[in-house]
Amino acid sequence: MDAVYSIIPAGVLSQMFVGLSRTTILFIVASGLTLILGVLRIPNVAHGSLYMIGAFTAFTVTKLFGGGSAGFWMALIIAPLAVALISLIAERGMFQFLYEREHLMLLLLTFAFSLVFGDLVKLVWGGEYKSVPVPHIFQGFVPLFGGLPFPRYNLFLLIAGPVVAILLWLLTNKTKMGKIARAAAVDREMVGAVGINVSRVFASVFVIGCYLAGLGGVLVAPTVSVTLGMDHNLIIEAFLIVIMGGLGNIWGALLGALIFGLTQSLGILIWPKFGIIFPYLAVVVVLLFRPTGLLKSTW
Amino acid sequence: MSRKTLLGLGLGIIALLLLPLFLPRFYVYLASIILLYGLLATSLNLVLGYGGIFQFHHAVFYGVGAYGTTLMLMKTSLPALCAFIAGPLVSAAFGFLLGIICIRLSKLYFGMLQISLGSLVWVIVYRWYAFTGGDDGIHGIPMPEMLSSPKSAYYFTLIITLVSLFIMWKMIRSPFGSVLQGIRDNPVRSEMIGINVRRHQLLALVLAGFFAGVAGSLFVVVDNTVFPDMLFWTLSLEIVIMCLLGGWFTFLGPMLGAAVIVALRTFVSTYTDYWALVLGITMMLVIFFLPSGILGYVEDKFKRGFIEPEIEEQ
Numbered sequence: 001m002d003a004v005y006s007i008i009p010a011g012v013l014s015q016m017f018v019g020l021s022r023t024t025i026l027f028i029v030a031s032g033l034t035l036i037l038g039v040l041r042i043p044n045v046a047h048g049s050l051y052m053i054g055a056f057t058a059f060t061v062t063k064l065f066g067g068g069s070a071g072f073w074m075a076l077i078i079a080p081l082a083v084a085l086i087s088l089i090a091e092r093g094m095f096q097f098l099y100e101r102e103h104l105m106l107l108l109l110t111f112a113f114s115l116v117f118g119d120l121v122k123l124v125w126g127g128e129y130k131s132v133p134v135p136h137i138f139q140g141f142v143p144l145f146g147g148l149p150f151p152r153y154n155l156f157l158l159i160a161g162p163v164v165a166i167l168l169w170l171l172t173n174k175t176k177m178g179k180i181a182r183a184a185a186v187d188r189e190m191v192g193a194v195g196i197n198v199s200r201v202f203a204s205v206f207v208i209g210c211y212l213a214g215l216g217g218v219l220v221a222p223t224v225s226v227t228l229g230m231d232h233n234l235i236i237e238a239f240l241i242v243i244m245g246g247l248g249n250i251w252g253a254l255l256g257a258l259i260f261g262l263t264q265s266l267g268i269l270i271w272p273k274f275g276i277i278f279p280y281l282a283v284v285v286v287l288l289f290r291p292t293g294l295l296k297s298t299w
Numbered sequence: 300m301s302r303k304t305l306l307g308l309g310l311g312i313i314a315l316l317l318l319p320l321f322l323p324r325f326y327v328y329l330a331s332i333i334l335l336y337g338l339l340a341t342s343l344n345l346v347l348g349y350g351g352i353f354q355f356h357h358a359v360f361y362g363v364g365a366y367g368t369t370l371m372l373m374k375t376s377l378p379a380l381c382a383f384i385a386g387p388l389v390s391a392a393f394g395f396l397l398g399i400i401c402i403r404l405s406k407l408y409f410g411m412l413q414i415s416l417g418s419l420v421w422v423i424v425y426r427w428y429a430f431t432g433g434d435d436g437i438h439g440i441p442m443p444e445m446l447s448s449p450k451s452a453y454y455f456t457l458i459i460t461l462v463s464l465f466i467m468w469k470m471i472r473s474p475f476g477s478v479l480q481g482i483r484d485n486p487v488r489s490e491m492i493g494i495n496v497r498r499h500q501l502l503a504l505v506l507a508g509f510f511a512g513v514a515g516s517l518f519v520v521v522d523n524t525v526f527p528d529m530l531f532w533t534l535s536l537e538i539v540i541m542c543l544l545g546g547w548f549t550f551l552g553p554m555l556g557a558a559v560i561v562a563l564r565t566f567v568s569t570y571t572d573y574w575a576l577v578l579g580i581t582m583m584l585v586i587f588f589l590p591s592g593i594l595g596y597v598e599d600k601f602k603r604g605f606i607e608p609e610i611e612e613q
Contacts, residue, residue: 115579236418280419
């Protein structure tokens with residue numbers, strides 16, 4: 001009997017840690033989305049596609065550098081930057097001309113981009129599954145409480161999440177650009193009136209948000225098979241997280257990702273076939289009591 | 300309506316009635332698909348264009364209507380007519396359910412929540428193999444004798460679409476329609492003069508859901524299949540594009556947009572696998588150069604111009 005009792009909580013525990021590592025990815029992607037939403041008020045449907053491009057670029061860069069650990073580290077640096085560059089071109093080329101127009105147009109433009117990006121990925125990388133190897137240092141398992149094996153890479157993810165959160169907090173709260181961006185989120189005309197180039201601020205925020213999507217893509221690459229269509233579900237999940245946390249609030253994104261990741265992983269334990277429903281239910285419950293999300297929205 | 304417009308409409312309807320006599324089988328099928336997509340886009344435009352509500356996940360109601368009809372046909376022994384009534388009613392019920400959760404939020408917030416909750420419906424349909432057939436969908440749905448040939452399916456679709464369009468047209472012209480447009484243009488003022496904004500919007504959402512369900516049921520008649528992609532969010536945004544392309548402040552615009560996009564998809568797909576790329580670039584061009592849509596542009600150009608209703612033809 002003892003054995004049974006010790007196994008069940010262990011299963012729950014390990015599932016919780018799996019959920020937490022998933023949370024990290026979700027948070028990194030959703031924080032980029034919420035940043036763009038908060039300042040530019042664009043629900044960026046193409047965010048998921050940028051995440052996918054990040055993952056595919058990671059595959060290529062890793063392969064280019066011989067497929068070893070060095071390849072992964074290079075991918076971690078290069079791939080998000082590549083995604084940021086793509087988003088910079090899109091922003092300067094198209095988005096900046098539409099800020100004065102209806103938000104619906106901006107949303108549809110991001111959808112157009114997600115269609116184009118999706119097909120470009122198909123064109124460049126083909127339709128097959130790709131896999132990115134886990135770097136050597138993170139291969140294998142570490143024993144957690146009571147000898148529970150836990151993948152090292154997931155431990156790395158668990159550390160990466162808070163690091164990104166803190167860096168992002170420092171960026172938005174302690175730097176001049178972050179302060180301007182937050183001011184522009186509240187009143188973009190006033191910020192322009194005091195002589196600040198709002199257009200440039202918007203471009204930087206957009207690029208940083210997209211960089212985070214790319215970063216999420218690179219980090220997720222070793223844990224899943226990189227494939228076309230990986231963007232479709234993720235963008236919906238990111239939307240849910242952002243809504244749950246409060247639009248534009250980075251800590252809200254963290255909280256939302258935490259709730260989402262945990263309800264998802266524990267839900268699978270309770271009801272394997274329909275575990276995916278639990279995070280959605282969590283969102284509905286949260287919104288019934290707090291229609292504008294858990295934390296203060298910038299809107 | 301001027302006499303000219305009436306004449307044009309009459310001619311258009313006669314052309315549509317005669318269409319199957321001249322066209323090969325495939326084009327009759329295509330014309331039916333265009334009609335039902337047009338109905339779907341028009342039902343979206345009821346809330347998007349006339350109501351100013353950001354209904355981003357309209358395909359849910361389309362898919363739910365189709366699944367409702369199909370499951371009634373497959374799992375019960377009630378007459379087929381019941382199934383065709385039940386599908387749209389289930390959609391309307393979903394419209395009410397999603398509407399009442401989302402309606403408290405405004406604009407983009409509403410749209411994002413709706414996309415997310417609609418995806419929940421998709422997930423359930425996608426996973427529930429025992430009931431919905433999961434990701435395979437359901438094929439070879441038995442049709443009553445009367446509707447089994449492509450031609451009869453076309454006529455059925457045509458008549459239902461025309462009747463639905465007429466009802467929606469009347470609705471937009473009714474006091475309810477005027478109130479809805481008033482809310483779109485100035486929600487605060489509407490509230491001030493004593494209009495219950497939320498209730499009107501909710502009613503519009505339910506009606507839009509109902510007609511989307513009608514379109515879904517028609518798809519079952521025409522194609523005899525249902526599949527979960529019918530309620531995937533990418534389709535919803537495609538429907539928004541149809542409205543935008545045709546002109547979302549005009550009544551027949553969405554129908555025209557649907558015709559253009561469905562026809563384009565059919566022909567592009569025969570040449571290349573990269574339909575999404577073509578659609579994406581088309582969308583960008585429309586957003587930048589034709590923001591009020593084709594019909595909107597024509598109306599601007601000719602003010603009270605004569606609008607060709609034979610748009611459903613190739």
